Amino acid sequence: MRQFRADLHIHTILSPCADLEMSPKNIVQRAKEHNLDIIGITDHNSTRQCGIVKKEALKEGIAVFTGVEVTTQEEIHCLAFFENEIELLKFQDYIDQYLPDFKNNTDLFGYQIVVDENEDIVFEEDRLLISALNADIDAIESKVHELNGVFIPAHANKASNSLISQLGIIPRNLKADAYEITKHITQEGFISQNKLNPGTSILRNSDAHFLDQIAAITTIYEMESPDFTEFKLALNGLNGRKVVLQ
């Protein structure tokens, strides 16, 4: 089994709150400098920058898990990842259907643009991406799994926009594949506080909005190769694959 170091929660220039330096080129460059094997692209309520980052990262031998940080109706941030372009597109359709048609104000929230490998703007999202979808956490979780995706509540212990801040508890019936926590709590602490199964996979990522945050916090995955099938096995602790929290 091999070890792969990953930072699976990275925002790009498309997220209004992310720095304008967060272009595909710069993100891949930074990931390379820090010897990351896998990066996750997770903009707020949009998957539209994933494809270009993936293409750029492939050239450097870095795997990309294409995803999104979706905001549920309860304003809980959750990471979702999809294996291929078709599933990702179908989830984008779902987001487009449930994202309120409330316009962004670039002065207040920042720009929401997709740029190509040459940093030319190819798309601008005019709806505010930090809005909450008109779909609750269970509905979104079901959709992610229907599309064979992976569903991970983001920074689940954080004081805002987290499972714990919004609901106070982790609902018993929630079908999360793993939980992302911040550095402010230990894996054991999070599991015992929330009475989770001791085998539950817990991850940490940088939640980078600026270039120098990429790879600042990472998690190790023990698996055969840096692909989605192996990632799912690792999250479930199957066939010797596992998550090793740093």
Add this chain to the structure above:
Amino acid sequence: MMTIKELSEKLNLKLSGGAEGLTNEITGGYTSDLLSDVIGHAEQGNVWITLQTHKNVMAIASLKELACVIIVNDLEPSEDMISQSNEENIPVFVTSESTFEITGKIYNLINK
């Protein structure tokens, strides 16, 4: 119509930022902790009562042209929330009272 300054004096609210906006007038109030709900339902000139203390609160307050934000239960606004309150000239207050109590008092004052 009442100004923010008058309201804050009557309720003994502690000012955290946005002092330049104290002379603005109040049209009513909205009580909610979900930002998306405030985007959808709060109206211009409203007092916003919430327990949220992060900077997106100020972005939403500015977008909806709200009069001021009142944070309940003695919660501390974050530093970036205060600095954005100063930039946008939208006052942020803290009260030791609960959401229920402060909302009730403001309702009575406005509807007198």
